[in-house]
Amino acid sequence: MKIIRIVVYCFLLGLMSCNTQEKSKETTGVEDVTIKEPKFKYWNWITVGHKKSDSAYTAHFKKLKGYGIDAVLINSGADPKLLARVAPLATEEGLEVHAWMFTTNRPGDSIALQHPDWYMVSRSGKSCFDERPYVNYYQWLSPSHPDARKHILSLIEGLAKVEGVASVHLDYIRYPDVYLPIGLLPKYNLKQEEELPDFDFDYSDASVEKFMALHHKDPRKMENPAIDIEWKNFRLNEIKSLVNEAYTLVHKYDKKLSAAVFPYPEMADYMVRQRWDKWNIDIVLPMIYYNFYNEELDWIGYATAQGVEDLKGRPTDLHTGLYTPKLSPEDLKLAIQYAKDNGASGVAFFDDYTLTDEQFEVIKTSKE
Template sequence: MKKALSILIFIFLVTACKNEVKNKAAVTSYKIPLYAWVQLPENATDEELKKEYQDLKNKGIDGLMYSAGHDPVVYKRVGKIVKQIGMEFHAWIPTMVQNNNPKLKPEWYAVNRKGESAYDKPAYVPHYQFLCPNKEEVYHFLEDVYGSIAGIEEIDGIHLDYIRFPDVILAKGLWDKYGLVMDKEYPQFDYCYCDKCTTDFKSASGIDIKEMEDPSYVEEWKQFRYDLITNIVNKLADVVHHKNKVINAAVFPGPNSIAKKLVRQEWNKWNLDAFYPMNYNDFYLEDTKWIGELTKEEVSSVSNKKPVYSGLFICPKPDTKAKEADPENHGLLPEELENAIKESMKNGATGICLFTPNRMTDAHWKVLQNVIHTDFTKN
């Protein structure tokens, strides 16, 4: 009897141990999908790049949104290294913002309500030279850029950025930086009023927008401009998909609560393969709970049918954040990072995208390693 009991106890213990090992393996095998926006380190050798990207891979990064302008040689070179290491490689290329390119004509740039061109009088900062999305020549220029880059073997996909109009209203955290109170849509920040846009809108709606006392109240005019961006995105998506590559974009949060209102992005209507909303809470003077609320809206806006990667803005100098006047130097502190990830994932995000690894301190990385294998959807 005692022998039989001992055998049963032994079998029970072995089974329990096996289940424990199995459960531990299941826990450790889960990992939050993690991407990052990165730029080319100047003058880095192949060995230096390999070391840097292997380190990112070891820290849990699954793919890079990589910025190297329009240079196919750089994308091919770096892409080969990234693919050898085992990460995804997406070409991160601005869309409507284009600077100092002899292929572009001044008349292709967007015009504000005051009649000023973004070419020679850009809003806010010198690099805000936005093209008009309603020009066929602009589409063909972008078609050539993205089509040629998407054709590179080492590229997994195209990552659109600045695929929008200039901010008609800045995020509230930026108002002090530019000495502005943006309580409404002001003419110098309101685009595009070029002849083609205003003429096409009048033909479609019967409304002469230049005769309106306050165009910001004309819903048809807003929708017309949402559609201009949507149309060019979807045409570019066809180009990239024809190359058998994926296409995704960095977008403003929302889209209904922020993206549409601030930059005319109705991105839930875009035929893209994934979205990377820039849920930069400090820019909106909000906490990490806000990240969760926006993520829920974003996931719902695409009916849970497309991946949404929550973009998180990292504070590069946590010790001096409180003294920093420039919001570009703000961002998530190490002690805020876990909750930002938790809020994103429990509200439906497919994963996380970091802006940027270079801003991550050792303390940030430690937090990330502690949470990256946590399935917050089950907590």
């Protein structure tokens, strides 16, 4: 009898368990399904505005998803209201949304423009407030100015608060180009074989005073500031500390931090004072635009592998950024493969508005 009672008891327990599972399904209406992160993610950088209709954005996002895109990096001009309008349209089509913003380069920033002292200054004494290096949209705020920094962080926080955003994506999180990519120099009729005064930043009062308080020397009076390691390291650390503050901030809202960066850390350090392998950051998208550097297509693989190696042991994913206007469909296919073969977690395309139908077909086919 005792054995029979045990058997009946086990049967009843099993029946209760089945009923509980059925009730759980009835309550939720669906079975518990976990959405898996794609093994190799495909991203697009995209700029949005107020003029396009919701239906037009929905059609565009539907197209992107249909061709295999997993995530969109949306530049709303750091406007959280515009982002809050557009982001749900993307997520409804199955796309992950990342809030893309210009960070230390803030062209046309109406708040910053009320404060000329917030801007970076070159060694030749030119302020980005009114004399901009290379192009008119280079208006760089100093990460050393406490109010400029607060302003940047407030913009980051505004985007982090938007529901449905996976990460805040920092672009132009650096100093102006000390050295342009070699392939772009002819466009500006320049030779850059040393750090030139017009392109060496930041000699603003805020930056110099902060540096002098730490190291008791004035970079404005150095005979050759390019070889002063403390001065170089100070600027690397100013960007690093800004990123680390942003990381803490966005994580308060359960968001990740991502960034568009130069191809690999040593190059980024040399060219734009950006040492991204030392940052607290979740995801980096190095812009491996090989043609800007007069390199061959397989350099995409080299630069990807270098970045992956430099991040070893750090909790940061790397996704290779590709400049699609200069890639034929055949080269795009190879570029994606170079990124895959060299350890990238995905590829990002700049930008989707210029992608041809042939390129979209390559992207779709490469996912299958």
